[in-house]
Structure formats: C-alpha cells, structure tokens
Amino acid sequence: MQEFSIGVQxxxxxxxxxxTQEALARAIGVSGQAVSKWESGGSPDIALLPALxxxxxxxxxxxxxxxxxxxENIEMSVRHYIAEPLDANETRPGEWAEDAMEAAFERAWRLxxxxxxxxxxxxxxxxxxxxFMQIFEEMTKKGDDDDPVYGHILYEKGMMLSSxxxxxxxxxxxxxxxxxxxxxxxPQEECRxxxxxxxxxxxxxxxxxxxxxxxNSKFSAKYFTKNTGITEENAPRxxxxxxxxxxxxxTFIELDDTRQExxxxxxxxxxxxxxxxxxxxxxxxxMMIIQGDSRKKPLFTTGGNI
Numbered sequence: 001m002q003e004f005s006i007g008v009q010x011x012x013x014x015x016x017x018x019x020t021q022e023a024l025a026r027a028i029g030v031s032g033q034a035v036s037k038w039e040s041g042g043s044p045d046i047a048l049l050p051a052l053x054x055x056x057x058x059x060x061x062x063x064x065x066x067x068x069x070x071x072e073n074i075e076m077s078v079r080h081y082i083a084e085p086l087d088a089n090e091t092r093p094g095e096w097a098e099d100a101m102e103a104a105f106e107r108a109w110r111l112x113x114x115x116x117x118x119x120x121x122x123x124x125x126x127x128x129x130x131x132f133m134q135i136f137e138e139m140t141k142k143g144d145d146d147d148p149v150y151g152h153i154l155y156e157k158g159m160m161l162s163s164x165x166x167x168x169x170x171x172x173x174x175x176x177x178x179x180x181x182x183x184x185x186x187p188q189e190e191c192r193x194x195x196x197x198x199x200x201x202x203x204x205x206x207x208x209x210x211x212x213x214x215x216n217s218k219f220s221a222k223y224f225t226k227n228t229g230i231t232e233e234n235a236p237r238x239x240x241x242x243x244x245x246x247x248x249x250x251t252f253i254e255l256d257d258t259r260q261e262x263x264x265x266x267x268x269x270x271x272x273x274x275x276x277x278x279x280x281x282x283x284x285x286x287m288m289i290i291q292g293d294s295r296k297k298p299l300f301t302t303g304g305n306i
Contacts, residue, residue, distance in 0.1 A: 009063050011039040013056045017084065027055050057081060082107050112171040116151050116160050120292055150285040153292040161280065170276045182300045197245060198274075202230050202238045210247065210265045211272075217265045224263065239263060247271075 014024050014035075021035040028035075028051050030044075038044050044052065053060045057080030059073075082104055089100035096104075151162040158175040177184050186194070197203050209228050210217075225235045242248040248263045 006043050006063055007039045007041055009065050010035070010044075010052065013058065013062075014039075017056065018088070024055070028052060057084065078111060082111070109169070109171070112162065112173075113151070115173070116153060116162060116171075116290060119153050119155070119160065120290060150288045151290045152285070152288050153290075154295045155292065156295050156297065161277070163280070163285070168276055168279065170273075172277070180301045182302055194245070197241050200238075200241070202228075202234055203241055206230065206238055206242060207247065207271060210242075211267055213265060215265070215267045218262050219265075220260060220262060 010024075014021065021039070022032040025032045025035045028048060030048070034042075034044070049060050049063060052063060056062075057077055059077065085100040085103035085107070086096045089097040091097060150164075151160065153160040156176075158173070160171070160173050162171040163169055174181075185191070198207075206224075206228050221235055221239065224230070224239065225232050230238055239248065239250075243250060243263075246266070247268060248265055250261050250263050252259050252261055254260075
C-alpha cells in the first residue's frame with residue numbers, strides 16, 4: 001500500500017507540473033521506464049526521495065500522501081509553488097506569458113487568505129460547525145460586488161485587512177513595529193500636507209490622468225493644461241505640488257533659442273493602494289466572513305503629535 005501511495009503521489013505531482021514521465025526522468029537522473037514503473041505501483045529508491053521532493057517543491061512526506069509535519073523549509077516550498085507557472089512560461093529573463101502571471105497571482109492570493117485563516121488558529125473551526133476547507137473556498141472565491149467577502153484581524157502584534165470584492169480585491173498585512181506604528185509614520189504635519197494635496201480636485205484629477213500614461217513620460221506645462229483641463233493659472237501650483245509629492249521631476253531643455261521646462265512622470269503603485277483602502281475607510285465593511293479582534297491597547301500609544 002505504501003508503494004502504491006508513492007506512485008500515485010508522483011503521478012499527481014508530475015501531472016500538476018504538466019511534464020512527461022521522460023522529462024521527470026531526465027531531471028532526476030533515471031530512465032523513463034523507471035518513472036513509469038513507479039506510477040504503476042513500484043517505488044523509487046529511498047535515495048531518490050530528496051531529489052523528487054526538491055524537484056516538485058514539496059516535503060518528502062507529501063510523496064507518501066501525508067501532510068508535512070515539519071515546516072522548517074515552508075518558505076522555500078511556498079516560493080516554488082508561486083513561481084512554478086512563471087518558471088515554466090518565461091519568455092525572456094524577467095518576462096512571462098500573461099496567463100502564467102495570472103496563475104502566479106491566483107496562487108499568491110489563495111496563500112494570503114490561508115495566512116489569515118492561520119492567524120485564527122485551527123481549533124476555532126471545530127466550534128463553528130464548518131470545515132476549514134469550506135471556509136477557505138468561500139474566502140478565496142471571486143466574490144461579486146453584491147456579496148464581497150471581507151476579512152479583518154486586529155491583534156496586539158499586528159493587523160490584516162482583506163476583501164474579495166471582484167472590482168477591487170486586496171490583502172494588507174501589517175505587523176506592528178516594536179515601538180508602535182506611530183513611530184514609523186509620517187509626522188502629522190506631513191500627513192496633513194499629503195491629505196490636503198489628495199483633497200485638491202486639480203491634484204487628484206492630475207494624478208488619475210498621469211497614472212494612465214506610460215511611466216517616465218515627459219511633457220510640457222502646455223500639454224499638461226491642455227489634457228487635464230486644469231487652467232494655466234492653476235497649473236504651476238499643481239505641478240509644484242506633484243513635484244513635492246515625488247510624482248514629477250522637472251528639467252530644462254534648450255529648444256529653438258528658448259529654455260523650456262519639461263516634466264517627467266514617475267508612477268507610484270502606493271497611490272493605487274491608498275485609493276483601494278480609501279473605499280474601506282469611507283464605507284467600512286458591515287459583514288465579515290472572518291474577524292478576529294483581541295487587541296486591548298489602542299492603535300497608537302501616544303496621543304500627541306507623531
């Protein structure tokens with residue numbers, strides 16, 4: 001029975017990796033007939049088990065159909081699991097087929113929710129009358145906007161926020177620094193300036209316009225006013241604010257005996273993150289599929305300026 005189990009696991013892992021018996025044989029250093037024999041009920045030599053486990057990115061226990069009890073190298077296993085579709089579909093160094101990147105994001109997404117469930121412990125699921133996998137499948141499904149799935153955990157050592165809202169899914173994990181979150185945040189004055197800038201209609205309009213352009217785009221002030229609808233009177237102020245926020249940098253060029261200022265745009269992915277979390281900030285989720293809140297101390301330990 002043990003031998004059959006090993007063969008079944010090797011066959012399943014090989015098919016999941018979408019490789020032939022011959023390809024597996026070459027990678028391990030055996031014949032194709034040997035792999036065929038394993039999958040038909042035979043068993044590999046014990047010395048080959050580490051090579052097989054490393055090739056598939058699993059623990060040796062997995063070859064026996066058992067859940068690994070030793071998580072010492074779990075980070076490497078997770079890395080291989082997420083990278084597998086990318087490694088198999090690299091078109092050139094650092095570039096992958098679109099469906100491969102989609103598969104990698106899907107795997108990473110499911111692992112994020114597994115992390116959130118792990119932060120609830122395992123015993124809690126025995127008390128709610130449903131299995132871990134039932135909750136996991138509910139949390140990782142692509143929920144529609146009428147029935148999004150939310151998760152929220154707030155503990156003494158950190159927090160997690162997540163949503164499967166189809167139009168805008170996200171996952172945020174924030175361990176708390178040893179000296180508290182406020183010690184690492186912007187001073188309040190800098191926060192006020194940033195919020196004031198985002199609250200300026202012209203600045204926000206400009207940021208949406210700029211993030212629809214290719215990175216490192218260069219343009220003049222005239223092009224900026226023409227395409228954003230911002231008046232020539234307000235444009236210098238908005239451009240200066242964008243420079244201060246590090247979205248733009250300016251240089252001068254000599255053109256037809258005139259010195260002209262040119263702006264270069266640098267996109268910031270954190271802008272998208274701010275907008276995504278702003279939805280939860282403005283309209284807090286009313287229903288959570290998973291919620292943990294055992295934090296007793298306030299979010300900030302100081303009440304004054306940070």
